[in-house]
Amino acid sequence: TQSTRPQRLLGAVKKNATRGDPRSVVKAIDQFCRQKEWAMNVGDEKGCILDSVVSELNPATVLELGTYCGYSTVRIASMLPPHAKLITLEFNPDYAAVARQVIAWAGLEDKVQLVEGASGDLIPKMSEQFEVETFDLVFLDHWKDRYLPDTKLMEECGLLKKGSVLLADNVICPGTPEYLEYVRASPRYESQYFRSHLEYTKVEDGLEKSVFLG
Ligand SMILES: O=C(NCCc1nnc(-c2ccc3[nH]cnc3c2)[nH]1)c1cc(-c2ccc(F)cc2)cc(O)c1O
Numbered sequence: 001t002q003s004t005r006p007q008r009l010l011g012a013v014k015k016n017a018t019r020g021d022p023r024s025v026v027k028a029i030d031q032f033c034r035q036k037e038w039a040m041n042v043g044d045e046k047g048c049i050l051d052s053v054v055s056e057l058n059p060a061t062v063l064e065l066g067t068y069c070g071y072s073t074v075r076i077a078s079m080l081p082p083h084a085k086l087i088t089l090e091f092n093p094d095y096a097a098v099a100r101q102v103i104a105w106a107g108l109e110d111k112v113q114l115v116e117g118a119s120g121d122l123i124p125k126m127s128e129q130f131e132v133e134t135f136d137l138v139f140l141d142h143w144k145d146r147y148l149p150d151t152k153l154m155e156e157c158g159l160l161k162k163g164s165v166l167l168a169d170n171v172i173c174p175g176t177p178e179y180l181e182y183v184r185a186s187p188r189y190e191s192q193y194f195r196s197h198l199e200y201t202k203v204e205d206g207l208e209k210s211v212f213l214g
Pocket residue numbers: 040041042065066067068089090091092095117118119120141142143144146169170173174198199
C-alpha cells in the first residue's frame with residue numbers, strides 16, 4: 001500500500017535526525033518540507049515567533065489543538081521547564097500515530113500527553129481527566145472553524161486564567177475570520193498580530209497572540 005505524507009515525513013525524521021535531539025527533529029522536518037513535500041507544520045519562520053512567545057512566557061501548562069505530525073509539539077516541548085506539561089489534541093488517528101513516533105524520536109514523551117479525539121468533546125473533560133486547572137498557553141492549530149467555538153468553550157470551562165495566552169496559527173491563510181474578529185473586539189483579550197508567511201511559502205500568513213485579561 002502507498003505510504004502517506006505523514007509517514008514519509010516520519011521516515012525523513014528517522015533518517016536525518018538524531019534520537020533525543022529535538023532541534024535535529026525540527027530541522028529534519030523543515031528540510032523535508034522545503035526540499036521534498038510541503039506539509040502543514042507551523043514551519044521555521046512562524047516557528048521562531050512561536051519559540052519567542054514560549055520562552056517569554058515560560059509556561060508550566062500548555063494545550064495544543066491540532067498535533068498533526070508533532071512538529072510544533074516538539075518545538076514547544078523542547079523549550080519547557082522540567083516539570084511543565086504539554087497536552088496535545090489530535091482528531092485524526094493516522095496523524096496521531098505518526099506524531100507519537102516523532103515525539104518519541106525527539107525524546108520528549110515525558111513532557112507530552114497526546115490525546116486522540118475531538119476538541120469539542122475533550123475540552124470539557126480537561127480538568128477532571130487530565131488533572132489540569134488552567135493553561136498558561138494554548139496553541140491553536142487545528143480546524144480553522146473550531147478556533148472560535150473552542151475558545152468560547154475554554155472560557156466556559158474555566159481553563160483560562162488572567163494572563164493565559166492564546167497563540168493562533170493561520171489567521172490569514174487558510175484564515176480564521178470569526179476568531180480574529182472575536183479576540184480583537186473582546187474587552188477580555190489583548191491581541192497582537194505577528195505577520196509572517198504560510199509555512200515554506202511566500203504567501204502571507206501570521207500568528208495572533210491574545211492575552212486573556214480575566
Ligand atoms: O488545516 C490545517 N491544520 C489543521 C490540521 C489538523 N490536524 N489536526 C486537526 C484537528 C482537527 C480537529 C480536532 N479536534 C481535536 N483535535 C483536532 C485536531 N486539524 C492547516 C492547513 C494549512 C493549509 C494552508 C494552505 C493550503 F493551501 C492548505 C492547507 C496550513 C496550516 O498551517 C494548517 O494548520
